[in-house]
Amino acid sequence: MQCPMDAAASGTSPVMQFHGIVDEPTSHSSPLHSVLERSQRHCYGHETPGAAATDELLICLSCQATCTFFSKPANFAPNFALSLPEVAAFDMCQKRPIFKLITQQEKEHLKQKCGGSWKLVFKYIVVRERNYSQVVAGPGHSIVITTKGDVYSFGANCWGQLGLGDTEDRFTPCLIRSLQGIKIIQAAVGSRQTMLVSDTGSVYAFGKGSFVGAEFSDAADHITTPKIVESLKGVFVVQAAIGGYFSAFLSREGRVYTFSWGRAERLGHSSDPSDVEPRLLSGPLEDVLVAQISAGNCYLLMLAYQPTGMSVYSVGCGLGGKLGHGCKNNKGTPKLIEHFRTLSFNPVSVAAGTWHAAALGDDGRVCTWGWGHTGCLGHGDEEYKALPTVVQGLSSVKAVHVSTGEYTTFVVSDNGDVYSFGSAESLNLGFQEDEEAADDADFSTPNLVESLKVLNEKAVQISPTNSSYWLNSEMGYPHTFALMESGKLYAFGGGIKGQLGVKLSEGQDRLQNPERVPIDIC
Template sequence: MQLICFATLCQGTCTFFRRPANFAPDFELSISELAALDMCQKRAIFKPMTGEERLALKQKCGGSWKLVLRYLLAGEACCRREKSQAIAGPGHSIAVTTAGAVYSFGSNSSGQLGHGTVEEEWRPRLIKSLQGVRIIQAAAGAGRTLLISDAGRVYAFGKDSFGEAEYGVQGSNLVTTPQPVESLKDIYVVQAAIGNFFTAVLSREGRVYTFSWGNDAKLGHQTEPNDLEPRPLLGLLENVPVVQIAAGYCYLLALACQPSGMSVYSVGCGLGGKLGHGSRTDERYPRLIEQFQALNLQPMVVAAGAWHAAVVGRDGRVCTWGWGRYGCLGHGNEECESAPKVVESLSQIKAVHVATGDYTTFVVSAGGDVYSFGCGESSSLGHSTAIEGQANSRKNLLSPELVTSLKSINERVVQISLTNSIYWNAHTFALTDSGNLYAFGAGDKGQLGTELVAQQNEGGNPERHVPERVDVDLS
């Protein structure tokens, strides 16, 4: 990211001198600082900020406009803000176009598709009630959906609670169309992440807020299980700008941008070593994962699966840790790792993106190739190889393997999203740089967005073994 930021800054400096500046001169700033400020003003998140808010962000980032620019670029890169995206939720799916329109399909028993009904949708359907609102981020959980607009507003629908004590529990009402979350109206939100017991949101200033899962101070505050008020995540991250958050089943990861570089913090349940601190103890407050310093790795993208986690470094290396069941860590075995460990079998590729689910992991290379490993159930790994003598069962992969079915589409994949839930058969999306969306895995509720003909396993659950294009244009 430092190299990208430097190249961007050089380009911005040249552009800066080709036309009149759109702000008053500041003779105390260097040329590079002026160019960085000019480029910051072009970012969607920075534009609506007041002068006071901008100076506060500058101070939080380390007192330099170049550091503010690095923070803004890092957030855009790892979260695909302002770009198309697809979310493979638990039983339902959300697709956001570059223009900010939203399509949803799949399970809808709680109204989580946002169409005003509780009927399933087997094809992508536009959420018409959002007309005039541009959405830049989406998050999907069990029976609920969150959308974030370019104005920083959060819209929620489905179950009317932000935390689930157990599967099947829901609030007293079902919300079947997107409604603004009033408790967040004074916070400019840029990203949301949904775990099983809690929901977290990230403000444009890089501050993390959480809902629920606080009756035992699991996330550092003492609240009721279904608390609807956002609580700031206290501790080490209070004065450190966060660019990305990722929620697992019972833990949260935060990618932070500091003057010294990028770092990852974790908080929540430590079973299986998924917090990455070399132990299996819980953490009530965010704690720095120190292993990346020992590995000399600068984290650039973080992913939190249900029970395991992964990071992509600036140099393209991939690290995984946590529960190793089914080989989801990619180290050739099923052992747990309580601290980040480099996936050596991926050493010959430069990774740019990683996605994690329920014991499954995907890695995207700079060239657009896709590798997967872990649990082969529901065909969600994208490999058509069946277990010998069991035509309807897919083998687990203990090490990364190239997803040849995606390579054959002759398009460059830029994002993978897969179901991150232990309660639903998994499905997977692959988004290409041309805006085409491909789906595979379980489709029992229509969450693939494609027709399924004679592709059922012995249990009667429809699934797609190889990727098929979804009829929706995200470009």
Template sequence: MSMDSTTSGTPTIQYHNINDQPVTAIVAVSVSTYQRNQRLCFGDLIPGEFPLAANPSIVLHATCSFFRQPANFPPDNELSISELAALDMCQKRAIFKPMGPEERQNLKQRCGGSWKLVLRFLLAGEACCRRERSQAIAGPGHSIAVTSNGVVYSFGSNSSGQLGQGTTEEEWRPRQIRSLQGIRIIQAAAGPGRTMLISDAGQVYAFGKDSFGEAEYGAQGTKMVTTPQLVESLKNIFVVQAAIGNFFTAVLSREGRVYTFSWGNDGRLGHQTEPSDVEPHPLLGALENIPVVQIAAGYCYLLALACQPSGMSVYSVGCGLGGKLGHGSRTDEKYPRLIEQFQLLNLQPMVVAAGAWHAAVVGRDGRVCTWGWGRYGCLGHGNEECESVPKVVEALSKVKAVNVATGDYTTFVVSDDGDVYSFGCGESASLGHYAAADDDVQGNRHANVLSPELVTSLKEVKERVVQISLTNSIYWNAHTFALTESGKLYAFGAGDKGQLGMELVNNQSERVHPERVDVDLRKQKDNCEDLRLGSDGQSPFMYMITFKKMFSAWLQLGVEFLAYSCDFLAEPPPK
């Protein structure tokens, strides 16, 4: 940053031979060696006053020079104050704590060589994936709920043992998975007949069908696993997220590397994978050396949100039918390819969502983009046309979005004030637009919505919604979860298998109005919940929290530097 004093109407001030020098060279000077003179002023001001605001260039130069210098603080005396602050905040993140020195340095280099970039990478992942926080997953016919302290509940269809309860019986009420006691779960993914859970130690547990691909058809996975089992092939990879598509499964490591299983013969995903593969393969191509913070799986394609020094970006790979890869064509991509449209829109992606046939992104400025198949109005553009590149949803121009969720031709958007908007296919009453009074109006509650509409039924909850999850499968009737800030979970849509977590009466197969699910996901107070990403992708409280820890040392430095600065600024300008 530079400032030109001439443009502000103030006289040009020459620097007093300010040379960049170590902090110790500045603070080591004894304050008593400076003669306290009467402060001079410029212009017609009263002697004794010094208008810092009128001539900030000197202060700015000295301050920037000070913060750029090595701070001589452990653990690395060569780091500047800002880098130390970033490192201190990194050390508070759950996935960073267990990393060894070499692993941390490798992550630093992978992120761009700065601890500030590492912190941005970590916080971005937490923000878009709800790591370390309560969450609900509306899977195909079954549901998973995870509390903020890592306890897991499951309910719904259980024909393949996907509830992890040791049986194949349906559960109509949330039931804790007791076999996971002592293991803290931070992430969950639900696919057709299959569930994957990720622990805070980076271990992956899976149950249900035993295949990683083609889960809908049952071609593989005839063996059923009814209790959580550690995925042996992932034991040496610290996993932080999983995404289950129809033909494949993908996982994301804490270093931001993507691995996939079982893409199949007709659309190999960046490597020579067979449908029966149970070994993870690194995703090759453009993302090999770029850290990824979030992955999202559609029916036959994958999206990856990447974090680079230049900003956030989205890559896509897989089946291109309908234009859902976002490259302006409908061709397949065997290797990840950058979606360039976001640069043209001047939009920094912060959250990605992959529906079965369409995709969505929320930008840092709160804009929402959608693309892919537009059937039933799921893109929110007022029609059913396909879009082969991301297009801003103009109907949400007055809404600042913070999250988005996609399903089978259905889209939900959460605003910064907790309001929820939905559009697309109204089948199974999963859009939530119609209150209980309209239950008898079959046509209305199943109507498709071509443009975003406020979900007024969730306004009646009178709480801020922080997460929406909906079924992302073409073979199951959809249901939807809304999680509030206080940890209350509401459900609506299809419930014929118990996936809503409540009993249905009078031969009902769905709920139109959001109903409270009897499970406690209350919010726990911790660092993850308190931090908010600023406009530069970093926490605005980063320095405040760090300086509290280093208060004593910083106070001494600050006082000595202030005394030095004041004496320096008291001297008359050169003639």
């Protein structure tokens, strides 16, 4: 069906009134920004470079900075104490959304927390930005963000989780028109819920309004158009994550906030399921700069930035060993996963699946841990792992991206190939020939996804559904998106609610091979 303009598009929405004055978009026409874009496209495609590559990129920036600063005035006062690489790094930091509405004192504080160097600040920003989610496959509905910051939604809409002003399902991508003029940089999707983060640090939420069961909710809990989360207005948010029973938010200052836990382990603080006040996670994270958060069904992973290397903290439910501490105990406060040091593994990205977890190292290795059902850890068995364990089946692969769903894991290599392992029941691993073959096949070790390989496209990001199927079975089987370097988007897996962005044939409930979604990211 054709997507109607929702009510908020008329300008009468409180969201639009709240944002009557919209920040002007950052200029992208400077020579320095142009050379950065050319360098990224040449070396990394459209992917943001990893932290290990930032020094090489800064060399290019330093050369261009010489011409830039002599040919035209800089956009900040000269500081003769800074070296040329430091000047280039500072100039690039100035252009990032994280530096919007930030005082000079706050800039200096961030610089000190990063190790006293603008190059280290720039590395921190790059690590953070490379973990933003442009495409999210939720349980029954999907969200896609373009490079311009526009947002498209499609799939199940029973609680208004598409943000289109109604509760009708959509089978093709629909632009959320009420967000026009607002640049969205990151999305989080949960069961009947959606949250979006803007480049000015605001969080917009729609869909189910709380984590209480449907039997305790009423029509007032349906939010059908994006609304600002009022309790976060004092926090400049750069990332949001939604678990099975909680939400988590990462601030510009590297602090983590959570609310609505509603279970025995309450992520370091006591709160009710209906609690809408963000609670700061402190304790061991008091002086730690967090660069990324990732939420599983009942636990949270946090990637912490340090000048000497990265580290990972975990908190929540420890069943199956998914907290990575060598035991199955729950943790009510964040705890450092120490085993990465034993492995000489420097993590640059983490992925908290529903029941298992994965981490990407700066050397291209991949570690997994937690429940091992259906071989989702990639170690050739279904045993759980309570400590991060390197996936030996990827020893000849240099990974640049890792993602996890419910008992599924995807890895993208530096040449754009995709490997997957775990549950193939919903056809969302992408490499099985048919359902009968999937029943007999062994997917407990990494396998090349041939159905993506034959597209002759370089993959940059894979997004599988990351939620409990038995809690969302009415939404159909899980599905997966593959984002290509060209900006093309492909989908496969379950799609009865329209979550694939393509209409299925009569009687069809799953898409066996990847099919192009009619939307370009770039």
